Amino acid sequence: MEDEKWLLKRYGSLIVLSMLLCTALLGACGKEEKNQYIVPEWEDAYKEIVRNMESCLADPYVLRQEPDWADSDFCIGYIGTHDFDGDGVPELMIGDDVSMGIFTCEDGMAKKIADLYEPEDWSYIGGVYYRENTIILVNSGSDGSCYVCFSCCDGEYVTGVYDEYKPQTAVLNGKEVAEEEFKERFDLAGLSRDSFIPRGRIKKEDGIVTALVIDAFRKEDEYILVEDLDFGAIGW
DSSP states (O other), X not given: OHHHHHHHHHHHHHHHHHHHHHHHHHHHHHHHHHHSOOOOHHHHHHHHHHHTHHHHSOOTTOXXXXXXXXXXXXXXXXXXXXXXXXXXXXXXXXXXXXOEEEXXXXXXXXXXXXXXXXXXXXXXXXXXXXXXXXXXXXXXXXXXXXXXXXXEETTEEEEEEEEXXXXXXXXXXXXEEOHHHHHHHSOOXXXXXXXXXXXXXXXXXXTEEEEEESSTTOTTOOOEEGGGOOGGGGBO
16 A cells, blocks of 8 residues: 555655646647648549549630640640639639630539630630639730630629620620620620730640649749649639
């Protein structure tokens, strides 16, 4: 009995100290686990769209079948995210000079909202602008431009096409409208370099996107692997 009291007296403080240390470690582990970044399912879904970009995009004039395009291991394109409808899940915008696709995510699955491309007379996308919850694809001629627009108003996605060479055939959601009605919905005046979206360089292997340079004209930038893509850094 005396021996037990002596052992308790001698080692009791060590036992208490050990218990406190274990509790602290468990608490620290819990905090670390709590603070770990959980990847939203839409990010994984969007990375699959990025990898399979070409098969997910429209090619209305079969431009991607041309040898210079089909045999290339990279293309110049665009990528970005923006929460058009304000539901907390940003839409993905990805495309090249042929077309752009707009995607959202529902129940962990990516879903295409719209295909955007220039009318056949214009073929290629000349540039992309973003402002005031609207994305604007532009191709310009010597005496005017053609605009392909996308936005969201009151929870409804809206697309539009306006050709300055044919102003009488403005279109909103597939319906012909007057030029004035189109411009009430989409403001095309004063597009500037401030709203111009830089082109990116998109690297491919056997048609699958593996890496990107977000701004192809900043030579110091290096390729970003698709699995390392930070969607928060490419928000518009």
